[in-house]
Amino acid sequence: MEQLYQENKSVLTSLSYRLTGSWAEAEDIVQDTFAALFEHKDDLEHILSPVPYFRRAVVNRSLNVLKSSRISRESYKGxxxxxxxxxxxVQREEEPLIREEQVSYAFMVMLERLTPDERAVFVLRESFAVGYDEIAAILDKSEAACRKLLSRARQKLGPEIHDFRQSPEQSRLVSDWVGAFLKAARTGNFSPLLGMIREDAVMWSDGGGKVRSAIRPILSRSRIIAFWNGITRKGSLQGNLVPAMINGEPALLHYRDGTASKVILFEGDENGQIRNIYLITNPDKLIGAPSQNDLLTCL
Structure with a gap:
């Protein structure tokens, strides 16, 4: 059991993360799954294919969490x-599979458009190449029903669906945006970013009602620039902005008094302009952030 856990926890955690949208929740789900299975390890001796067995257990636990969290998300402030x-x-040498299985933050946001069952079928089929027979067994549905769920998921995601793993060219482009934003924050003038942002760009803020943040998305390039100029004048960016790698992409972490207070991520379009900016300030979602010293050491 210990060997199976070590061999499979990385991929299973990545799977659960894509289903729940929470890395901390995914780690707990995988650990709890193996802990429960370990208590009944004698019953596992007859299992010929343990990986599909573990995958089914993790998916079921993840869907239970996802479906229960839907209620709280509907009442979520902002x-x-x-x-x-x-x-x-996740950059420890013993976790190479997690790094290989990372997907962009934009991909994670897109998955929120799907119902839990659509999300499960899409992630299992498109990201992990699981066969329809296994997906049907996991969800207790027919293979035909699973194919319909995948078709609906693709329709909901629309033409934006593509491989969200960053290419070297895309990564360099996002690095340019990170550098330009960092320079703008230091000078207090975000106007030079106008040419990098689409006219119809959107900025999304998640404070969870625990810190002050924009309740509604900020629409248009001019309003986004005005927002950043405004909070800079008010001192909201005082502290340290540090480049970081988040979901496999260049991003920014803001520290105040040594504590992570903001995450800033960028999503581009096919023309190389910023289409979406994501600002996360909910402290519950920043618990896993590295310390400022550790991050600076990695740079």
Whole structure:
């Protein structure tokens, strides 16, 4: 059991994260799943294919969490955004599979458009290449029903659906945006970013009602620039903005008095302009952030 846990926890955690939108929740789900199975390890001796067995258990637990959290998300104050995956927490040599299985933050946001069952079918089929026979067994549905769920999921995600793993070119582009934003924050003038942001760009903020944040999305390039100029004048960016790798992409972490207070992520379009900016200030979603010293050490 210990060997199976070590061999499979990375991929299963990545799977659960894509289903729940919470890295901390995913880690707990995988640990709890194996803890429960360990108590009945004698019953596992007859299982010929343990990986599908573990996968089914993790998916079922993840869907239970996802379906229960739907209620709280509906009453969530403001925009609900997925929890960031802080790369500094998964760059240990013993966790190579997590790094390989990372997907962009934009991909995680897109998955929120789907129902729990659509999300499960899409993630299992598109991200992990699981066969329809296994997906049907996991969800207790027919293969035909699972194919219909996948078709609906693709329709909901629309033409934006593509491989969200960052190419070197995309990563360099996002790095340019991070550098430009960092310079603007230091000078207090965000106007030079106008050419990098689409006219119809949107900024999404998630404070969870625990810290002051924009309740509704901020629409248009001019309003986004005005927002950042405004909070800079008010001192909201006092502290340290540090480049970081989050969900496999360049991003920014803001520290105040040594504590992570903001995450800023960028999503681009096919023309190389910023389409969405994600600002996460909910302290519950920043618990897994690396310390400022650890992050600076990694740079």
């Amino acid at each position: 925009v609900w955004l997925p929890e960031p995956q802080f790369d500094a927490a």
